[in-house]
Amino acid sequence: MIILSYFEPETGAWQQISYEQLPAQLPADAKLWINLNDATAEEQLQVLRRFAIVPTLAEDFSRQRHPPKLESQTDFTLLIMRGYADADFSEYTGSAQVNLLYSKKVLISRVHCHNPQLLAQLTPQINGNSQITVADWIKQLILSVSASYLEKLISFEDEQSELEDAMLHRGNDEQMALIMRYRSVLRKINRNLAYQKDIFSDAMYEEQSPLLRHFSSTELRDFYEKFERLHSMTDLYYDQLSDLVEGYLSTTSHQINERMKVLTIVSTIFIPLTFIAGIYGMNFIYMPELQMPNGYFTVLIAMALGGVAGLIWFKIRGWW
CATH class of the missing domain: 3.30.460.20 (CorA soluble domain-like)
Structure with a gap:
């Protein structure tokens, strides 16, 4: 129209x-x-x-x-x-x-x-x-x-x-x-x-x-x-x-990096401990440390000291 x-x-x-x-x-x-x-x-x-x-x-x-x-x-x-x-x-x-x-x-x-x-x-x-x-x-x-x-x-x-x-x-x-x-x-x-x-x-x-x-x-x-x-x-x-x-x-990227840093620190601490636990978890008959009366406690103390030493090292380097 x-x-x-x-x-x-x-x-x-x-x-x-x-x-x-x-x-x-x-x-x-x-x-x-x-x-x-x-x-x-x-x-x-x-x-x-x-x-x-x-x-x-x-x-x-x-x-x-x-x-x-x-x-x-x-x-x-x-x-x-x-x-x-x-x-x-x-x-x-x-x-x-x-x-x-x-x-x-x-x-x-x-x-x-x-x-x-x-x-x-x-x-x-x-x-x-x-x-x-x-x-x-x-x-x-x-x-x-x-x-x-x-x-x-x-x-x-x-x-x-x-x-x-x-x-x-x-x-x-x-x-x-x-x-x-x-x-x-x-x-x-x-x-x-x-x-x-x-x-x-x-x-x-x-x-x-x-x-x-x-x-x-x-x-x-x-x-x-x-x-x-x-x-x-x-x-x-x-x-x-x-x-x-x-x-x-x-x-968002910064927040992800912070989370990844925490995960990395945790992984770095526990990887050596897992390595030690893996060694003594092997099923061999002849392992000298298995006959030690205080072997279990010695290994636990060594693992604890290793974890604390790793945290101290991260703190000194300013990574944490």
Whole structure:
């Protein structure tokens, strides 16, 4: 289903119209938003042909999953962005894909988002305002995409602090598994933010950037700084989680080494004693010491002295 919101310059009002009612030639002051969220593939193709969108842009716009991208033709610009649609960073089920084709008078949008609340934020707001422009819609969507990350990252800061304290006092494998999930999610959203940061970074220094048709250099710098800050935050959190993993592994390795040291000392003490016991446990008839009246006690004393001497030696060498 194609949903059209059309601003009629003569009446100065917004109205919902059908695709068949769309004028063949839009008036100079007209504004049009075409929502293709629920449109079929045939309806999408119909709209894209109506506005003479080149096949390469049409193909990228129609994809449900595509990395963030900026590309333009003579009249229309393609902007693809990705928002964060999950409740937190414990699980990543998929990004909110925002596909936009726009000119000065027309916005064609297709948003894939499983989060109803975020989907509402990624829907252009008209509110009967006759002064609103397509550039205002695009700006609103860009800010909504950046806000979808910022809210989660700010909340995650407190959660990560609690996790650090827990790992310091009573770290366990369950918390390690949670950290690994967090790292995986942060790595994925870091890629999305890097793409989007580069879009606005390039736009600031390209004189022919399509974004300059609708936004000032100050606005582009603001967009860039927002995504650059988000990208830096994900880098910081990822590095902190990596430090937690390395710290936990180092602590675990140290504990294992301490246990192995104790086992090694015990083994070193008892190996000579076992050797002596093995000798006198052999079933030979002619063994001189077997005829000694105090042989049993002599051997026990010798074994005890050997064990104590080994412990003293370890203590002197600083091995225990």
